[in-house]
Amino acid sequence: MGQYILGRLYQTVLVLFGVSAVVFLLLHISGDPAVLLLPQDATKEAIEQFRHAHGFDQPLYVQFYRFLSGAVRGDLGNSLKFNQPALALVLDRFPATLELALAALVISIVTGIPLGIISAMKRNSPVDTSAMVLSMLGQSVPAFWLGIMMILLLSVKWQIFPPFGRGGISHLILPAISLSTWSAARVARLTRSGMIDVLGQEYIRTARAKGLANLVVVQRHALKNAILPIITVLGLDLGGFLGGAVITETIFAWPGVGQLAMQSIYSRDYPVVQATVLLVATGYVLINLLVDVAYAYLNPRIRFG
Amino acid sequence: MTMATSPTVSARPSLDLRDASRERIRHRSARMRRFVRTGGAPVGLVVLVLVVLSAVTAPLIAPQDPGAQDILNRLVPPLNDGSGHVLGSDHLGRDMLSRLIYGSRVSLIVGATSVLIAGVVGVLLGLLSGYYGGRVDSVISWLANVQLSFPFILLVIALVAVVGAGLMNVIIVLGFASWVIYQRVVRGEVLAIREREYIEAARVSGARDGRILVRHILPNLLTPLIVIATLQVAQMIIAESALSFLGLGVQPGIPSWGSMLADGRNYLTVAWWVATLPGLAIVMTVLAINVLGDWLRDELDPRLRT
Numbered sequence: 174m175g176q177y178i179l180g181r182l183y184q185t186v187l188v189l190f191g192v193s194a195v196v197f198l199l200l201h202i203s204g205d206p207a208v209l210l211l212p213q214d215a216t217k218e219a220i221e222q223f224r225h226a227h228g229f230d231q232p233l234y235v236q237f238y239r240f241l242s243g244a245v246r247g248d249l250g251n252s253l254k255f256n257q258p259a260l261a262l263v264l265d266r267f268p269a270t271l272e273l274a275l276a277a278l279v280i281s282i283v284t285g286i287p288l289g290i291i292s293a294m295k296r297n298s299p300v301d302t303s304a305m306v307l308s309m310l311g312q313s314v315p316a317f318w319l320g321i322m323m324i325l326l327l328s329v330k331w332q333i334f335p336p337f338g339r340g341g342i343s344h345l346i347l348p349a350i351s352l353s354t355w356s357a358a359r360v361a362r363l364t365r366s367g368m369i370d371v372l373g374q375e376y377i378r379t380a381r382a383k384g385l386a387n388l389v390v391v392q393r394h395a396l397k398n399a400i401l402p403i404i405t406v407l408g409l410d411l412g413g414f415l416g417g418a419v420i421t422e423t424i425f426a427w428p429g430v431g432q433l434a435m436q437s438i439y440s441r442d443y444p445v446v447q448a449t450v451l452l453v454a455t456g457y458v459l460i461n462l463l464v465d466v467a468y469a470y471l472n473p474r475i476r477f478g
Numbered sequence: 479m480t481m482a483t484s485p486t487v488s489a490r491p492s493l494d495l496r497d498a499s500r501e502r503i504r505h506r507s508a509r510m511r512r513f514v515r516t517g518g519a520p521v522g523l524v525v526l527v528l529v530v531l532s533a534v535t536a537p538l539i540a541p542q543d544p545g546a547q548d549i550l551n552r553l554v555p556p557l558n559d560g561s562g563h564v565l566g567s568d569h570l571g572r573d574m575l576s577r578l579i580y581g582s583r584v585s586l587i588v589g590a591t592s593v594l595i596a597g598v599v600g601v602l603l604g605l606l607s608g609y610y611g612g613r614v615d616s617v618i619s620w621l622a623n624v625q626l627s628f629p630f631i632l633l634v635i636a637l638v639a640v641v642g643a644g645l646m647n648v649i650i651v652l653g654f655a656s657w658v659i660y661q662r663v664v665r666g667e668v669l670a671i672r673e674r675e676y677i678e679a680a681r682v683s684g685a686r687d688g689r690i691l692v693r694h695i696l697p698n699l700l701t702p703l704i705v706i707a708t709l710q711v712a713q714m715i716i717a718e719s720a721l722s723f724l725g726l727g728v729q730p731g732i733p734s735w736g737s738m739l740a741d742g743r744n745y746l747t748v749a750w751w752v753a754t755l756p757g758l759a760i761v762m763t764v765l766a767i768n769v770l771g772d773w774l775r776d777e778l779d780p781r782l783r784t
Contacts (some may be wrong), residue, residue: 195624322754453629
């Protein structure tokens, strides 16, 4: 187990190194970062001066070394628009995004898993069919359109929920639903197929033959094994929510990291874009690490393997 | 070799052939029955064919020029009489139906070509990492892990923001941001196939690595690849519409479902159809592809079932 965790840690460090390289190169893909960062009507002299002042005239590896040593110390440059440390701006917005992502995760779990279980237990019944049609639909609806439609019906027309902004629970519901739909649908499908797999196995038949009630068999024996792989998926989805919130936050004017990212893209404030991408990706990597370790702990085949 | 001496085979070759073809027909009609029984798959196929047809024949079937502005008939609701806009018009008086028809082009082109790029890159890297293993595999798998550390949509948005919007850029970014899924599948399959006897036989008989990869290994991978590619087309269509919605998609002049949706968002309270109809077009197309992809997977490669 310790060996496994050490291995995963080593891997994580390597991946984070690659992630920072990608984020660093983001500014260099289009050629000259100075041109990208300055206003479009900047003079040649201004560009040259900026290039020199920010070290963009140095060799790429020197720049990367600087970027990396800055990143390790939490210095990702200053926002061009607000003239504040980019990282601080992003961290400021992080709680809002985390709140939204966690709400979406809860919705995924409490809708997807029961739907999948019921579908598996009532296989090929009308309940199963409608649940699967619903989840197929859920995986085909773009989150941003669903968000807009919910605003149109539930906020504008029937005025049940506020259309945008952050506040109490009522503000949270629409964006969280819009963010979680795709994941909830996938969780439902995965739970169903996992349960069907497990329910067909010998030990379940044995449990049934012992005379255990159906519910006990499902709860105590089947669910535990079917749910394990879904934990991994949910971990990936939580990370995905952090990034996917870009669109949802834009639609619902949710003051999180995603909205900041879009605003920074529109105002060409690339240090903030870099900080956002780096922070979200790092969060994603760390969540995956935690999930893998938890998975290994819960799964005896890895724990003792 | 025992087959050749078997009297039944040598005595009635023609009958056997007929049996085989009958067997094949029975097999095919069973598949046909399963196809129809899924309910969704035939409907999905019809919808997809219609979308493809409308994309191909857009100039012929669109009632109006998708860019033509009819200032006197702005924000006309659908199914009204007299204005000549069957599905209504947008804030510039442009015909919704014509724009929806033309919009299918962007979705399908981006969906198909970005999947092609991702597929080629992913398959190539997957073949390399699976076949050669060792350091090649370590580097490619590291790249894949790095790629997977970025939530897809965030990475795509950031990349397009830097390289600039436009059809070509969107296709390239989507293609290069989604190769990992193919690499993973191909790598796994190659690892399993690599040690089989017929590969060993090909190697012993002097076949070069390239030939073994292309002639002996790749054909075995086609089934899972077709299934994944189909489902990925749906994902790419959604991603493109998201980019266009955010103003990071195709050029403003070209009608795309995502940018139509973005236009409609500003008129949500007065003209519901401008945002609703392109969204429905996306959902229908993506749903059709997803249903077909699911059917393909169940039919061709049940192992991939999720």
